[in-house]
Amino acid sequence: MADTISFLKPREAVLSRRAAIIADLTELLPPECLVHEARELVPFETDAFVSYRRLPLAVALPKTTAQVAAVMKYCNRYGIPVVPRGAGTSLSGGAIPQEDAVVLGLSKMSRILEVDYANRTATVQAGVTNLNISEAVGIDGFFYAPDPSSQLACTIGGNIGMNSGGAHCLKYGVTTNNLLGVKMVLVDGTVIELGGKHLDAAGYDLLGLVCGSEGQLGIVTEAVVRLIAKPEGARPVLFGFDTSEHAGACVADIIGSGIIPVAIEFMDKPAIEICEAFAHAGYPLDVEALLIVEVEGSEAEMEAMLKAIVEIAGRHGVKTVRESQSATEAALIWKGRKSAFGATGRIADYICMDGTVPLGKLSYVLNKTSEIVDRFGLRVANVFHAGDGNMHPLILFNANDPEDAAKAEEAGNEILKLCVDAGGCLTGEHGVGIEKRDLMRHQYSEADLHQQMAVRYAFDEGWILNPSKVFPLDGRPAA
Amino acid sequence: MADTISFLKPREAVLSRRAAIIADLTELLPPECLVHEARELVPFETDAFVSYRRLPLAVALPKTTAQVAAVMKYCNRYGIPVVPRGAGTSLSGGAIPQEDAVVLGLSKMSRILEVDYANRTATVQAGVTNLNISEAVGIDGFFYAPDPSSQLACTIGGNIGMNSGGAHCLKYGVTTNNLLGVKMVLVDGTVIELGGKHLDAAGYDLLGLVCGSEGQLGIVTEAVVRLIAKPEGARPVLFGFDTSEHAGACVADIIGSGIIPVAIEFMDKPAIEICEAFAHAGYPLDVEALLIVEVEGSEAEMEAMLKAIVEIAGRHGVKTVRESQSATEAALIWKGRKSAFGATGRIADYICMDGTVPLGKLSYVLNKTSEIVDRFGLRVANVFHAGDGNMHPLILFNANDPEDAAKAEEAGNEILKLCVDAGGCLTGEHGVGIEKRDLMRHQYSEADLHQQMAVRYAFDEGWILNPSKVFPLDGRPAA
Numbered sequence: 001m002a003d004t005i006s007f008l009k010p011r012e013a014v015l016s017r018r019a020a021i022i023a024d025l026t027e028l029l030p031p032e033c034l035v036h037e038a039r040e041l042v043p044f045e046t047d048a049f050v051s052y053r054r055l056p057l058a059v060a061l062p063k064t065t066a067q068v069a070a071v072m073k074y075c076n077r078y079g080i081p082v083v084p085r086g087a088g089t090s091l092s093g094g095a096i097p098q099e100d101a102v103v104l105g106l107s108k109m110s111r112i113l114e115v116d117y118a119n120r121t122a123t124v125q126a127g128v129t130n131l132n133i134s135e136a137v138g139i140d141g142f143f144y145a146p147d148p149s150s151q152l153a154c155t156i157g158g159n160i161g162m163n164s165g166g167a168h169c170l171k172y173g174v175t176t177n178n179l180l181g182v183k184m185v186l187v188d189g190t191v192i193e194l195g196g197k198h199l200d201a202a203g204y205d206l207l208g209l210v211c212g213s214e215g216q217l218g219i220v221t222e223a224v225v226r227l228i229a230k231p232e233g234a235r236p237v238l239f240g241f242d243t244s245e246h247a248g249a250c251v252a253d254i255i256g257s258g259i260i261p262v263a264i265e266f267m268d269k270p271a272i273e274i275c276e277a278f279a280h281a282g283y284p285l286d287v288e289a290l291l292i293v294e295v296e297g298s299e300a301e302m303e304a305m306l307k308a309i310v311e312i313a314g315r316h317g318v319k320t321v322r323e324s325q326s327a328t329e330a331a332l333i334w335k336g337r338k339s340a341f342g343a344t345g346r347i348a349d350y351i352c353m354d355g356t357v358p359l360g361k362l363s364y365v366l367n368k369t370s371e372i373v374d375r376f377g378l379r380v381a382n383v384f385h386a387g388d389g390n391m392h393p394l395i396l397f398n399a400n401d402p403e404d405a406a407k408a409e410e411a412g413n414e415i416l417k418l419c420v421d422a423g424g425c426l427t428g429e430h431g432v433g434i435e436k437r438d439l440m441r442h443q444y445s446e447a448d449l450h451q452q453m454a455v456r457y458a459f460d461e462g463w464i465l466n467p468s469k470v471f472p473l474d475g476r477p478a479a
Numbered sequence: 480m481a482d483t484i485s486f487l488k489p490r491e492a493v494l495s496r497r498a499a500i501i502a503d504l505t506e507l508l509p510p511e512c513l514v515h516e517a518r519e520l521v522p523f524e525t526d527a528f529v530s531y532r533r534l535p536l537a538v539a540l541p542k543t544t545a546q547v548a549a550v551m552k553y554c555n556r557y558g559i560p561v562v563p564r565g566a567g568t569s570l571s572g573g574a575i576p577q578e579d580a581v582v583l584g585l586s587k588m589s590r591i592l593e594v595d596y597a598n599r600t601a602t603v604q605a606g607v608t609n610l611n612i613s614e615a616v617g618i619d620g621f622f623y624a625p626d627p628s629s630q631l632a633c634t635i636g637g638n639i640g641m642n643s644g645g646a647h648c649l650k651y652g653v654t655t656n657n658l659l660g661v662k663m664v665l666v667d668g669t670v671i672e673l674g675g676k677h678l679d680a681a682g683y684d685l686l687g688l689v690c691g692s693e694g695q696l697g698i699v700t701e702a703v704v705r706l707i708a709k710p711e712g713a714r715p716v717l718f719g720f721d722t723s724e725h726a727g728a729c730v731a732d733i734i735g736s737g738i739i740p741v742a743i744e745f746m747d748k749p750a751i752e753i754c755e756a757f758a759h760a761g762y763p764l765d766v767e768a769l770l771i772v773e774v775e776g777s778e779a780e781m782e783a784m785l786k787a788i789v790e791i792a793g794r795h796g797v798k799t800v801r802e803s804q805s806a807t808e809a810a811l812i813w814k815g816r817k818s819a820f821g822a823t824g825r826i827a828d829y830i831c832m833d834g835t836v837p838l839g840k841l842s843y844v845l846n847k848t849s850e851i852v853d854r855f856g857l858r859v860a861n862v863f864h865a866g867d868g869n870m871h872p873l874i875l876f877n878a879n880d881p882e883d884a885a886k887a888e889e890a891g892n893e894i895l896k897l898c899v900d901a902g903g904c905l906t907g908e909h910g911v912g913i914e915k916r917d918l919m920r921h922q923y924s925e926a927d928l929h930q931q932m933a934v935r936y937a938f939d940e941g942w943i944l945n946p947s948k949v950f951p952l953d954g955r956p957a958a
Contacts, residue, residue: 202905208687229737258708300779360597426681458933
């Protein structure tokens with residue numbers, strides 16, 4: 001990838017004081033909580049976006065909110081950029097550091113502090129993994145709903161930063177819909193609490209604002225999340241169609257009918273072939289588009305919903321309908337879908353885009369996406385959360401060929417602009433990060449951007465928190 | 480009520496230029512969109528809180544976003560306070576004007592602009608009433624979920640300002656969970672759009688921030704709201720208990736089991752008696768506490784849920800169980816509940832508090848509430864949204880007796896502090912307004928409040944938008 005204006009110019013005043021800063025941090029943190037040797041810094045030089053790499057100045061791995069506060073207070077006083085990091089699974093470069101930054105990693109704060117079934121909440125430290133929450137309450141019949149593909153590794157702190165989603169968000173919403181409160185360290189080290197174990201909150205909804213703010217408003221160290229009871233049963237059904245148009249129209253019709261399945265996943269032919277070759281999920285290979293529609297509830301509820309959905313699919317000329325007949329078969333259907341990214345990685349390098357469009361525009365955007373990628377002489381596989389219009393075109397290219405890589409990046413940009421022009425937005429669940437920063441002008445007017453930056457200033461006057469992300473580098477107010 | 484420090488000192492520079500300001504506004508608005516004669520201003524002097532009254536300087540009733548922008552640009556330039564107003568149904572004084580303010584009423588912007596079933600959205604002007612949305616899409620089997628008691632009159636703009644709820648929010652969430660986008664006029668007249676017909680948004684969640692900001696960040700003129708399909712059926716069941724403790728524990732247990740009914744409403748004995756005398760709903764009079772639990776879905780779903788709920792109620796010594804056997808009976812059960820405020824108004828003056836508490840604390844807070852009210856020699860009736868812990872103690876008093884009124888206000892303040900101390904918050908759905916402004920210090924630390932005010936400044940440097948609300952009058956940064 002082109003590595004040109006990707007970061008703000010490093011602050012010389014910070015770089016020149018590197019040794020002194022590390023010495024100061026040594027006073028603030030126990031030895032095992034500070035990383036500063038070059039070879040130990042390597043694991044922190046990028047995240048799952050991997051297009052850019054920078055060794056940070058140092059990495060702080062605090063164990064307590066008080067330690068986070070001490071580091072923030074110090075860095076804020078001396079104008080040292082701070083890049084918060086969960087598990088580093090960001091697909092938009094949200095956790096990529098810069099040379100003059102202290103990475104603030106939350107991985108040592110990974111305890112579940114309380115589970116409270118009467119209020120259906122869990123209180124957890126920010127470094128706990130998404131899946132750990134569901135595992136801790138699973139035995140009692142509960143789970144935490146948002147399920148990013150990276151849920152085995154990604155942390156709740158990172159999920160809050162990016163307002164992460166997942167396949168099952170169609171019914172249960174994304175992170176912001178499942179977050180009730182946070183403890184957060186402000187840039188000057190002050191600790192505040194937002195929300196709690198109650199709905200709504202007096203005053204402004206700063207909790208909602210913080211969710212999805214990509215670590216630029218403060219460092220979340222604890223979170224209160226909503227727990228949901230596991231349904232009695234769940235059942236995925238496969239629908240094969242002859243064209244993407246039919247599949248897209250079917251999705252819009254299911255949603256338009258008012259039925260809310262737990263998930264509606266869409267795969268086009270290239271995606272079907274890639275996943276089937278890897279997972280042997282039994283996907284039909286003679287169709288152009290596949291929907292995985294999952295319903296849940298009691299046997300009677302599932303049957304009623306499936307009946308209505310099959311009827312809708314019939315109106316759109318569905319070619320193959322396959323209800324899973326067992327838990328094994330259901331698991332296999334999902335295995336195929338969930339392995340999509342890994343399976344694609346076996347056959348080519350790829351970048352995964354993350355635009356969201358109104359449902360009525362699904363097939364239009366799919367067609368235009370093909371046209372764009374064709375024009376660049378590249379290939380694309382589409383596998384995405386169709387029920388909420390969250391598209392994930394995977395653009396295949398050869399990372400060892402700089403020209404190919406540049407084409408992929410350019411095609412990706414055109415696709416995201418297409419999503420915005422179709423009435424959608426740049427991101428569904430991966431965030432803006434570095435990846436989509438310069439496209440923000442396509443989504444927002446100068447007035448919109450100015451208002452967002454004004455809010456950022458109200459939290460971080462010195463612009464030290466994750467400073468190279470979210471907003472275009474040019475046109476920022478002086479920091 | 481005591482009418483002491485309820486408003487900021489009027490800006491003399493504004494009051495002294497009243498005639499000139501009205502002349503200027505006449506240039507910006509058609510004649511039918513400007514109200515400035517004293518007798519015509521009377522309907523705008525208060526809202527449903529009615530404890531305070533002020534005649535505003537003038538009332539603007541624009542018909543277009545461009546007119547709203549023109550008024551805002553003008554008022555901002557000359558430092559004239561602006562108080563936005565929907566239908567004036569605020570229970571916390573959110574729409575009460577001040578002498579130096581232009582009231583910006585949205586009542587003439589009441590059109591439904593678009594209904595889009597493929598995306599399950601409606602785009603409406605801010606002055607449309609809550610119920611109008613559901614009525615417009617009801618024939619197609621859809622509705623708009625949040626249902627404040629005032630839904631016949633209250634506007635979607637007001638709902639957004641206060642993040643309004645209602646009895647059915649247990650399942651469907653409050654306004655913020657059902658709002659997808661807004662068009663908003665900033666204080667300087669700039670028009671921005673937040674969100675749209677897609678989930679999530681790139682950049683910060685300013686939409687979430689605006690929802691519940693009580694008109695202090697901008698004037699919402701249009702909104703995109705989510706539509707939901709009507710369930711196949713809905714059925715309320717009455718559960719009578721011998722003690723409030725048993726009823727409260729039953730609520731916590733239903734929620735703790737993971738079942739999510741559409742509504743769980745709670746009435747104590749005084750509330751039961753008041754409502755039964757008015758509505759003849761057939762409520763049992765030999766119990767101390769009543770729950771109305773409503774489930775919805777297919778016949779089979781409802782039966783399964785009811786079976787589980789009845790079993791839980793049995794474990795808490797339920798005395799009376801009555802499933803509604805017909806639509807008429809169901810309507811009657813809800814009529815009793817929905818008439819609670821009106822029926823109470825027949826027998827006494829009352830103030831309605833709006834604290835929210837964690838479910839495990841319901842009976843503790845109910846008992847303490849009784850103790851507080853007893854101590855002041857007053858009476859209380861409790862009728863509230865128990866499923867989400869949103870309490871509504873109605874404190875009965877005689878408004879013609881200033882001493883009684885002062886006692887009611889003091890008791891109310893103690894009750895709200897009790898809610899906060901129990902881990903809850905000052906408001907569930909009515910907002911802070913004037914009523915709870917001075918209690919914000921009890922909920923928030925100075926650092927919390929300072930951060931909220933800093934965000935407000937990022938939108939409205941001159942502090943002209945609804946300036947006397949939400950934050951304590953003392954301790955504000957100079958405006």
